[in-house]
Amino acid sequence: AQSVTQPDIHITVSEGASLELRCNYSYGATPYLFWYVQSPGQGLQLLLKYFSGDTLVQGIKGFEAEFKRSQSSFNLRKPSVHWSDAAEYFCAVGARSSASKIIFGSGTRLSIRP
Amino acid sequence: EAQVTQNPRYLITVTGKKLTVTCSQNMNHEYMSWYRQDPGLGLRQIYYSMNVEVTDKGDVPEGYKVSRKEKRNFPLILESPSPNQTSLYFCASSFSGLGGTYEQYFGPGTRLTVT
Numbered sequence: 511a512q513s514v515t516q517p518d519i520h521i522t523v524s525e526g527a528s529l530e531l532r533c534n535y536s537y538g539a540t541p542y543l544f545w546y547v548q549s550p551g552q553g554l555q556l557l558l559k560y561f562s563g564d565t566l567v568q569g570i571k572g573f574e575a576e577f578k579r580s581q582s583s584f585n586l587r588k589p590s591v592h593w594s595d596a597a598e599y600f601c602a603v604g605a606r607s608s609a610s611k612i613i614f615g616s617g618t619r620l621s622i623r624p
Numbered sequence: 625e626a627q628v629t630q631n632p633r634y635l636i637t638v639t640g641k642k643l644t645v646t647c648s649q650n651m652n653h654e655y656m657s658w659y660r661q662d663p664g665l666g667l668r669q670i671y672y673s674m675n676v677e678v679t680d681k682g683d684v685p686e687g688y689k690v691s692r693k694e695k696r697n698f699p700l701i702l703e704s705p706s707p708n709q710t711s712l713y714f715c716a717s718s719f720s721g722l723g724g725t726y727e728q729y730f731g732p733g734t735r736l737t738v739t
Binding site: 519542544546552553554555556559561600602604605606607611612613614615616617 | 655657659664665666667669672680682714716718722723724726727728729730731732733
């Protein structure tokens, strides 16, 4: 069955420290991959996406993610977090075929320590 | 401006009183979806639609109905709301076709409280 796993429910990092949020997926073939961010009280905003090509993708707000086929992972990274990065982050996958739906992970809540 | 709109944004109702939450997108997207978000449970898909007159159940469809009579609109209907349907609801849309379903655009959310 198709699934997305975000193993970390809640992560706290210090401002200025580096960040890595984990995402693992189970899918029949190479999927489309997405990361979304939800700030408190807001809707979801697309951070970045992977469709094909370079496995390291750059997104908005200084985020990047790397697709690793062998590990079925699409981890999100940022070299130096800011207090404004405190939010909930969702990984999602979609199939490369018609009539497919997008599946979301359960989310990782990021807190920033001053 | 490309957007997904939802109405109402906030709704307080009583058990059993039928309600509809509207969703509309102006991007000519084929795919539309409804999610509910509850603390600790992330986003759970209620229903989705691949195109006009094509809908399918998501992970938590019980107690909800949808219709897709026009490409732009995808209303969520609660025929007899119950307190366990108190939640934050999001509508989303995206392009979809032979190549797959692409990134979704989300509406601002509807906060529903059923007493």
